[in-house]
Amino acid sequence: MSQLRNLLRGIAVDRQEPPAEVVHRFDLACHTLYPHATATCVYALVKGPEDGPWELRHSSAGHPPPLLTTEQGDTRYLDAGAGPLIGLDPDLPRVTADDPLPPRSTLLMFTDGLIERRGESFGDAMTRLRQHTAALARAPLDVFCDELVLGLGTDTTDDIALLALRTPPPG
Numbered sequence: 001m002s003q004l005r006n007l008l009r010g011i012a013v014d015r016q017e018p019p020a021e022v023v024h025r026f027d028l029a030c031h032t033l034y035p036h037a038t039a040t041c042v043y044a045l046v047k048g049p050e051d052g053p054w055e056l057r058h059s060s061a062g063h064p065p066p067l068l069t070t071e072q073g074d075t076r077y078l079d080a081g082a083g084p085l086i087g088l089d090p091d092l093p094r095v096t097a098d099d100p101l102p103p104r105s106t107l108l109m110f111t112d113g114l115i116e117r118r119g120e121s122f123g124d125a126m127t128r129l130r131q132h133t134a135a136l137a138r139a140p141l142d143v144f145c146d147e148l149v150l151g152l153g154t155d156t157t158d159d160i161a162l163l164a165l166r167t168p169p170p171g
Contacts, residue, residue, distance in 0.1 A: 004030065004039055004086075012043065019043045019059035019081065020094035027061065027090040038087035042066065042109055046101070046165060054101035054167045059094050061086045064112055064126070071104035073134040077126065106144060107165045108133060113158030114148065128152070141166045 007029055012022045022043050030039065044058035044066065056078065058066065062085035065077040081097030101107055115125040132151055136144045145164050153160045 004034075004041075007033070008041065008043070018096040019045060019057055020083075020096040023059040023061050023083065023086075024090070024094045027086050027094075030086050031090045034087070036087075038062075038085045040085060042081075044109065046107075049168075054103075056099045056101055056107060057096055058099070059083065059096050061094070064110060064115070067108040067110070067129060067133060068099065068101065069106045069108065069130075069133040069137050070102055071137055073137040075130040075134050077130075101165075101167045103167055103170045105167050106133065106137065106141070107167075108148075108162060109164075110148075110162040111158075111160060113156050113160040114152050114162060116158065117155055 008026050011025050011029060015022060023041065026041065026043070030037065040061055040063035042058060042060045042063045044056055047055045047057065056066065058078065058081045060082045062083070065079040065082060067075060067077055069075045078097065078099045080099065081095055083094050084092050115129050116122070117125060129152065132148055133144075136147055139147065141164055145162060148162065149160060
């Protein structure tokens with residue numbers, strides 16, 4: 001995993017390419033170096049208010065999509081940038097998605113270890129995560145993250161990683 005992370009970091013550093021192009025180049029490199037391996041990833045860039053409203057530019061390869069939770073508790077998965085796993089076929093098309101991030105919203109990126117449970121469908125697991133984030137929408141970000149791990153991560157043996165970003169209020 002660390003080899004793949006470092007490979008992606010080397011491909012993406014100081015590039016001005018759209019996320020889909022970075023993921024495509026990562027797929028080509030993985031296909032060359034590790035021809036029988038597959039992996040998932042999300043490559044995302046956050047644009048701040050100096051460029052206009054907060055926005056997420058992203059492309060995904062078989063990874064659970066980022067989850068956006070508004071301050072009011074509305075939730076939605078940002079799945080417009082979804083694509084196939086790394087390592088399946090480097091010629092498959094990749095897309096870049098642009099999603100606005102409203103003020104005081106929380107963007108969550110996570111590994112499947114946070115939600116997957118034996119005997120539970122992936123759809124039910126994704127719904128459970130949405131319900132938890134909706135209930136925590138106004139909690140401080142550190143509490144938001146801690147409660148997700150404590151509430152969802154106790155029944156798993158898989159690794160859990162999450163990244164969370166809370167956009168500031170307007171102005």
